């Protein structure tokens with residue numbers, strides 16, 4: 001698995017430190033807690049688990065499953081909802097937790113979809129942001145790291161469902177996905 005990685009972009013330690021900082025920013029904005037964190041499956045599963053444990057607040061957790069990349073390293077441009085929320089979010093403070101904003105297609109779609117359910121507040125927390133690749137206008141409220149335009153894996157992020165379990169974030173060698 002390690003042989004497929006061109007370069008380690010963010011180490012386990014760097015990610016941990018930044019996740020703790022993001023949790024502090026969220027605690028400052030929502031001192032009374034009672035937040036709903038919505039993890040976006042599958043990529044955000046490790047990030048949302050770590051973020052939730054770093055938050056010293058009352059939080060509940062829900063998940064949506066969406067997919068637009070499938071087995072590819074390029075977006076299909078079509079977001080498919082594979083699992084919807086279990087809870088009603090009307091009148092609640094909600095944070096969408098994502099692993100990455102790339103073209104922005106997934107988050108833009110999700111943001112509008114959830115906004116229509118009338119939460120009291122709706123924020124976006126994403127670990128990684130690739131601003132150079134943006135195709136639609138959407139930004140994170142809490143952003144872990146801005147990264148260059150390269151296809152990254154690890155810490156939840158996959159290529160064809162592999163590499164999610166790497167503890168760090170690495171740039172995938174081009175010959176793996178450009179075959």
Ligand SMILES: O=P(O)(O)OC[C@H]1O[C@H](OP(=O)(O)OP(=O)(O)O)[C@H](O)[C@@H]1O
Nearest residue numbers: 041042043067068069102103104105106
């Ligand atoms: O900004 P975008 O260009 O839309 O890309 C971001 C999305 O791509 C990945 O999801 P993917 O469709 O690969 O599903 P996964 O989370 O199950 O890996 C990632 O988890 C984001 O949801």
Ligand SMILES: Nc1nc2[nH]cnc2c(=O)[nH]1
Nearest residue numbers: 102150151152153157158
């Ligand atoms: N694994 C992975 N998924 C993505 N989805 C959008 N951009 C990326 C990326 O760089 N890596």
